[in-house]
Amino acid sequence: MFYYILKRILQIIPVVIGITILLFVLMYVIPEDPARLILEKGATPQALQNLREKMGIDKPVYVQYWRYVKQLSKGDLGTSYRYRRSVNSILAEHYPNSIKLAFVAIIIETIIGLLAGIISAVRKYSFLDVLVTVSTTILVCIPVYWLGMLLQIGFGLKLGWLPMSGMGDGSIRFYILPAITLASVSTAFVARITRSTMLDVMSNDYIRTAYAKGLSNNSVIYKHGLKNALIPVVTYIGIDLGTLMGGAILTETIFAWPGVGRTIYLAILQRDAPVVIGGTIVLVLIFVFMNLFVDIIYAILDPRIRLEGGGNINV
Amino acid sequence: MNNILEEKILEVKNLKTYFYTDGGVVKAVDGVNFDLKMGETLGIVGETGSGKSITALTILGLIPIPPGRIESGEIIFEGQDLLKYKISNLKHFRGNKISMIFQDPMTSLNPVFTIGYQIIESILAHQNVTKKQAYAQALELLDMVGISDRKKRMKSYPHEFSGGMRQRAMIAMAIANSPSILIADEPTTALDVTIQAQILELLDTLKKKTNSSVILITHDLGVIAKYAERVMVMYAGKPVEFASVDDIFYKPLHPYTLGLIGSISKLNEEKKERLKPIKGAPPSLIDLPKGCTFASRCKFAVKKCKENFPPAIEEETGHFTACFRAKEFMDGSLSRD
Numbered sequence: 001m002f003y004y005i006l007k008r009i010l011q012i013i014p015v016v017i018g019i020t021i022l023l024f025v026l027m028y029v030i031p032e033d034p035a036r037l038i039l040e041k042g043a044t045p046q047a048l049q050n051l052r053e054k055m056g057i058d059k060p061v062y063v064q065y066w067r068y069v070k071q072l073s074k075g076d077l078g079t080s081y082r083y084r085r086s087v088n089s090i091l092a093e094h095y096p097n098s099i100k101l102a103f104v105a106i107i108i109e110t111i112i113g114l115l116a117g118i119i120s121a122v123r124k125y126s127f128l129d130v131l132v133t134v135s136t137t138i139l140v141c142i143p144v145y146w147l148g149m150l151l152q153i154g155f156g157l158k159l160g161w162l163p164m165s166g167m168g169d170g171s172i173r174f175y176i177l178p179a180i181t182l183a184s185v186s187t188a189f190v191a192r193i194t195r196s197t198m199l200d201v202m203s204n205d206y207i208r209t210a211y212a213k214g215l216s217n218n219s220v221i222y223k224h225g226l227k228n229a230l231i232p233v234v235t236y237i238g239i240d241l242g243t244l245m246g247g248a249i250l251t252e253t254i255f256a257w258p259g260v261g262r263t264i265y266l267a268i269l270q271r272d273a274p275v276v277i278g279g280t281i282v283l284v285l286i287f288v289f290m291n292l293f294v295d296i297i298y299a300i301l302d303p304r305i306r307l308e309g310g311g312n313i314n315v
Numbered sequence: 316m317n318n319i320l321e322e323k324i325l326e327v328k329n330l331k332t333y334f335y336t337d338g339g340v341v342k343a344v345d346g347v348n349f350d351l352k353m354g355e356t357l358g359i360v361g362e363t364g365s366g367k368s369i370t371a372l373t374i375l376g377l378i379p380i381p382p383g384r385i386e387s388g389e390i391i392f393e394g395q396d397l398l399k400y401k402i403s404n405l406k407h408f409r410g411n412k413i414s415m416i417f418q419d420p421m422t423s424l425n426p427v428f429t430i431g432y433q434i435i436e437s438i439l440a441h442q443n444v445t446k447k448q449a450y451a452q453a454l455e456l457l458d459m460v461g462i463s464d465r466k467k468r469m470k471s472y473p474h475e476f477s478g479g480m481r482q483r484a485m486i487a488m489a490i491a492n493s494p495s496i497l498i499a500d501e502p503t504t505a506l507d508v509t510i511q512a513q514i515l516e517l518l519d520t521l522k523k524k525t526n527s528s529v530i531l532i533t534h535d536l537g538v539i540a541k542y543a544e545r546v547m548v549m550y551a552g553k554p555v556e557f558a559s560v561d562d563i564f565y566k567p568l569h570p571y572t573l574g575l576i577g578s579i580s581k582l583n584e585e586k587k588e589r590l591k592p593i594k595g596a597p598p599s600l601i602d603l604p605k606g607c608t609f610a611s612r613c614k615f616a617v618k619k620c621k622e623n624f625p626p627a628i629e630e631e632t633g634h635f636t637a638c639f640r641a642k643e644f645m646d647g648s649l650s651r652d
Contacts, residue, residue, distance in 0.1 A: 205422040211377055212417075213437045213488065214410035217403065227427050303472040304426055 004299075008292045012285070019284050020277070024068065027273040028061050037081040037271060068277075077278030082270050087278035091260060095282070097167060098252070098259030102244035104175045105183035110237055113187045117194020117233075122221060124199065132195070136188035148181040148254040165256040178255040182248050186240050193236055197229040204228075231301050238294030242287040324495055324528050325351040325374075330388030332366075332373045335381060339601040343369040345552035347388075348627065351496065356522065356529040358543030358560070360536060360575065364597060366552040367532045368418075371498045375415055376405040392496075411441040414489035416518075418501040420481035424473035430484045431469030437491040456487040459524075460517060479510035483517065490521055497522065498530045503538070515542060536579050540564060545633075548572050551597050551608040554627065558634040568636040568644050570613045573651055607638075615640050615649065 035051040036043075052058045056067055071078060077087035116136070120129035139147075155177060156164030168174045201207065202225050210224040252262035260279055267275035332344040344366040351357050359367045372378050374390055374397065390397040392413065397405065409415075417423040425433060434453040438444065444452070450469075457465040460483040473481055482502060489497060499518060503511035519542055522529050531543055539546055539560065546563045548556040548571060556569040567573050574593035595612040598604055604611060610620040619639055627637040630645055643649035 205417060205419060206425040208377055209417060209423045209485075209488075210425065211406075212375055212409050212415045214406040214408070214440045215436070216406060224425050224428075228425070302427055303429075304474045 005292070005296065008295065012288050015284065015288055016281065019281060020069065020072065021065070023277045023280055024065050025061070027277060028064070034081050034271075034273065038084070072281070077281070078274035080267075080272055080275050082267070082272045082275075087274050090263065090275060091279055091282055094258055094260045094263045097257060098248060098261060099245055101175060101178055101182060101248060101252075101257060101259060102241060104172075104179035105186070105244055105248075106237065106241050108179055108183040109187040109190050109240070112183075113190025114194055114233065116187075116191040118198060118221075118226070120191070121195045121198030121202070121229075129195075132191055136191050139184050139188035142184070144181060144185065144250050145254050147184055148178070148251060151177045151181060152254070165254075167258055178248075178251050178257055181255070182244060182251045186237075186244075189236060189240075190233060194229060194233050197232050198225060201225050201228045227301065231298060234297050234301060235294055238290055238297065242290030245283070245286050245290070322353045323350045324353050324392070326389070326391040327370070327374070328389040328391070330370065330373060330390065331386035332369050332378060332383060333386050334383050336601075341600045342552050342603060343383075343600060344373060345603075347547075347549070347552075347554055349547050349554065349557060351528050351530060352545075353495075353528055354522075354526050355544045356519075356531055356542050358539040358546040359530060359532045359549060360534060360539055360546060361549035362534055362597060364551075364600065365549040367534075367549055368500050370549075371415065371500050371530060371532055374498065375409050375413060376400070376402050377409075377415075407441075410437055410489070410494070411492045412494055413496045413498065414492070414494040415498040415500060416482070416485050416489050416502045419505045420478055420485050421505060423485060424481055426473055428472075429469065430471050430473065430476065434469075434484065434488050434491060437488045441492045452491070453487070456491055457484075459490070459521065460484070460487045461513075462487070478506050479514065482506060482510075482514050486514075486517065486521070490525065490527075493525055494527055496528050496530065498532070500532045501534070502531075503535075504533070511538075518542075536575060548575070551603065552600055553608060553624070553637065554635075555609065555638070556634075556636045557627070558636075562631075562634050566634070567651070568630055568634065568641040569609075569638045570615050570640075571609050574612075 033048070033052075034055065034057055035048045039047060039051060049058075056064060059067075068078070075088075077091070079086055080090055083090060116132045120126075120132040123129055152164045155162045162177055163174050164177075166174065202221070207220060207224060210220045215224070248257070248259060249261040249265045251257065252259045253265060256262075260283070264276060264279040264283075266272075267279065327347055327349050330344055330347040331342070334341040334343055347366070347370050349357065359370065361367050369378065373385060376397070378385070380402075385398060388398060392408070397408065400408075424430070428436075431450070431453055434456060435446065435449045438449040438452050439446070442449070453469065454465050457468060462468050462480060462483055468476075468480075473484075476484060486502075497518070502518065503514050506514060515538060518529065518531075521527075529542075531538070533539060543560050545559050546557070547554050548563070548569065550571050556563065556567065556572045558566075558568075563572060564576065567576060571593070574591070577591040578593060580590055593612055598608055598611065604621070605623075606619075606621040607613070607616070607624055610616040613620065617639065625637045625639045627635045628641065629635050630641050638644075640649060644651060
């Protein structure tokens with residue numbers, strides 16, 4: 001297990017190198033002069049040229065890249081062109097907001113999705129099952145921004161129960177609508193995956209064995225069934241956590257949520273390359289670590305994939 | 316020494332289990348009658364789809380309902396009709412007084428729980444003991460079924476076991492609560508031949524040790540000959556012959572039994588004969604023919620065979636056959652060849 005984790009962590013290095021090259025090239029080909037972004041309109045050509053030399057952006061792309069990597073290896077993500085602040089501090093300010101929102105969303109999708117999935121699997125073809133199937137289909141089909149706006153109009157504007165946007169004082173009231181919006185599609189997926197894997201698992205021979213042993217219905221469903229069915233569900237939720245933590249761009253924009261998704265979105269609009277690249281690298285790292293975390297949970301749930309020695313898969 | 320008491324421990328009367336599918340009604344078990352005596356091994360033989368396993372599963376209430384439905388019958392165990400119990404109350408019998416060992420040990424154990432956990436679970440489901448006591452019992456059970464290095468094996472997962480060991484673990488689970496009936500549904504079909512013999516020997520030893528009764532379901536006549544005292548031959552959901560193992564092999568009275576015996580190889584006989592397979596295939600259980608279900612494949616069939624299903628008649632003591640021509644086989648006026 002130790003070697004396995006070590007191996008997975010080492011695998012992160014080429015991923016990060018790859019992603020920095022990709023992003024660097026992409027941002028480089030955008031025909032925007034950072035010096036113009038930084039200096040006021042009407043700056044003299046001489047001033048612009050001086051700044052370019054100072055920033056090193058008059059050099060060829062590989063020189064710039066090497067400079068960036070050296071800087072990155074010290075943990076420095078650079079300085080924003082727009083805000084003239086370090087990218088580290090911008091991300092440090094906005095990231096916690098995204099993570100908090102993502103966690104609330106994950107909690108919603110896990111509880112509601114799992115419950116709905118289990119109920120519809122256990123009571124197959126009942127009214128509740130049909131209700132879950134229909135509502136998950138609708139949820140998957142609704143565009144996130146439209147659902148977000150409906151919630152804003154309904155609960156924010158018409159009923160006035162919940163704040164429409166922003167984070168306010170950070171109390172839970174502000175989280176509810178964006179978290180529901182963010183969790184909507186995933187909740188539907190979790191319910192669906194739970195239902196189908198539960199049905200699949202319950203038709204296995206070992207479930208019949210469990211009944212033949214004289215266990216109660218609940219014990220068979222929630223112990224023997226659910227533990228097996230959880231494996232794909234946990235995978236989905238884990239990967240989703242990685243996604244939500246970095247990519248709530250639509251939800252954060254609609255709800256004016258001061259998170260990292262919105263920050264990157266604004267940075268793209270403003271051609272603020274250091275923020276885009278730095279933010280994305282952090283997202284990638286989080287995503288990769290979340291996947292590693294999922295794999296570890298996976299191994300805990302399913303002993304067949306617990307890895308031994310040099311990391312040979314022992315199925 | 317076999318210690319067979321004449322007391323009946325289980326009696327199945329006119330059991331009918333049908334499945335309602337889109338294609339029609341599958342009459343998987345259609346009028347099965349048998350009894351099981353204390354301490355005996357009853358073999359149920361038949362080819363795939365003859366209703367052997369469904370009969371066993373019906374006894375334990377393990378038929379999925381729907382699509383399955385138990386149409387009629389009685390399953391008398393300890394004087395009570397199990398079919399009158401609610402499914403949820405059958406759990407007091409399952410794994411406790413009546414245990415079952417399944418065909419495929421590869422898929423019959425839960426992959427995410429340790430062997431020890433699964434055995435202890437069986438014990439705790441029916442006995443009022445502490446976890447510690449259950450653990451000690453489980454160790455003892457592993458010893459009984461011949462698994463060494465027990466403490467380590469308790470912590471192993473099913474995928475770390477070989478097929479034979481898994482089946483041993485299944486048996487340990489099944490005998491955990493000293494059941495009076497052990498149903499072994501093709502317990503060795505999925506195993507290597509050498510392991511098969513070991514597992515069957517183990518079952519036989521344990522049966523004698525605990526004086527329980529065994530229902531041994533198999534399509535292997537060799538296994539039946541060696542381990543069963545009485546045999547029920549099933550064909551297309553119906554029992555066609557029911558007799559002692561000697562009568563089945565030496566005095567078969569049903570053409571299907573004859574066919575089964577004719578289709579196994581006899582290595583020790585002087586005369587080298589070709590194996591005689593039974594021609595044709597079993598009928599579809601959805602659209603059973605009128606009359607005897609075997610008539611279309613039977614070389615002894617006469618006109619009335621195609622009109623009515625022959626009733627099971629006790630041709631001699633303890634030897635039941637559902638064939639119109641059984642009497643002729645009996646008195647020798649019809650040659651079995």
